[in-house]
Amino acid sequence: MRLIRGLTNLQGLAGNPRSPLARGCVATIGNFDGVHLGHKTIIDQVRDKAAELNVPSVVVIFEPQPREFFQGEEAPPRLMPFRQKFEALLAEGVDVVLCIQFNERFRSYSAMDFIEEILIRGLGVHHLVVGDDFRFGCDRAGDFNLLEQVGDERGFTVENTHTVMVDGERVSSTRVRNLLNVNGLEQAEVLLGHRYRIHGRVVYGRQLGRTIGAPTANILLHQMPALQGVYVVRARTDAGEWYDGAANIGLRPTVDGKRPSLEVHLFDFAGTLYGQHLEVVFRHGLRDEVKFDSIDELKQQIARDFEQARRWLAENPLPAGEDGF
Structure with a gap:
């Protein structure tokens, strides 16, 4: 698996015959904190589509996580540090992890900047898997509908993530975090798929x-x-x-x-x-x-x-x- 750290290292990779993104990719975007069962289902979606198109699978993450950037010490605690997250994504068979530094410069990206510079020119995305509640851009104008609209114009497709339910509730990092906070190790294990x-x-x-x-x-x-x-x-x-x-x-x-x-x-x-x-x-x-x-x-x-x-x-x-x- 390849780790690409920062937008500078992403430049010139899409279409470069010597890069892992020579043929473009299938990608997803998120924090992936904990790499729980819900995340693994999303990764399966990405890997399956990437295999169908014969291109690499890519997971885009952020460091620090957006809520850590905006909330500082008030941000929710992490389930795993960066290196552990990277190793967990590796274990799930992801081909490329793009880690974007979430800083003031990136914060200023508009929704169209994000689509054009990162998804199209940077990753050469053919297919994108994101939740229908996904929002992005400094003005939060970016959403699922905008991605579909631009995808129709620029030649990539967008797919909603599959939801994983356990005991009638959606599996999420917040749910795992809340269980750990009350010493619910066994219940958290069910949602994570491991201790x-x-x-x-x-x-x-x-x-x-x-x-x-x-x-x-x-x-x-x-x-x-x-x-x-x-x-x-x-x-x-x-x-x-x-x-x-x-x-x-x-x-x-x-x-x-x-x-x-x-x-x-x-x-x-x-x-x-x-x-x-x-x-x-x-x-x-x-x-x-x-x-x-x-x-x-x-x-x-x-x-x-x-x-x-x-x-x-x-x-x-x-x-x-x-x-x-």
Whole structure:
């Protein structure tokens, strides 16, 4: 799969015999946060049409996501960071991901600028899959009807996305986010098609955990996570080895944390994880984040958390043959 970052790198690709967009493409546009069952159905639509036309499938995403640009810290928490999203799209068989930087320049694009510069000249789109409520352009004048109208004139077609329903409600990132917010891991798993997980690089932290007998692998998060608290987890290292453990995700109020982070303690692990990418799967919620009056109180609670996590793991073993997820 090819990643194209930024509109500058898109220029000159459509029709260029040496580019992945030499024959144009079939595309869809959205945030694709979580790459849930609804997203996978849209990707299937795109891939099927791309195979029919013998052109690449393209997913157009934005970084930051539009609501993050406009709302800042008030924006909804992300379900997954950019790298994880890219890997998830790769796993779904997408040929090209175009990541557009959502900035003041892009914000000023009119609906017709977007169609002309990105869809036609940039991507050479033959077929576009978007929701009938899709709006775009600085004046929000761009919608499904405009795309159909211009498509008729310029030679591309437009198709509405298929809706996926679970328990009578549409599958959406917002719905997954709301479930995670109330520790609904099992219900979120149904909508995602897999257990909820976060990938990230292990960085050096304050190493407080080592001093209180609970060494952790620290993963900095660039946005607030969709869930916060202490969880039973299962994590995979770069070596492909899985370990059970416990993790805290959030702001670490007892130590006056300023940035969100994911701190993972792996049971029965010896070694260093600095610099590795860790895949952390959330299996069960233990408690909310709490600000303790002292580090000693925190240390005592962590010991109870570990005991409770090990007990839950003993009572909920993985099915035979299911090492990872």
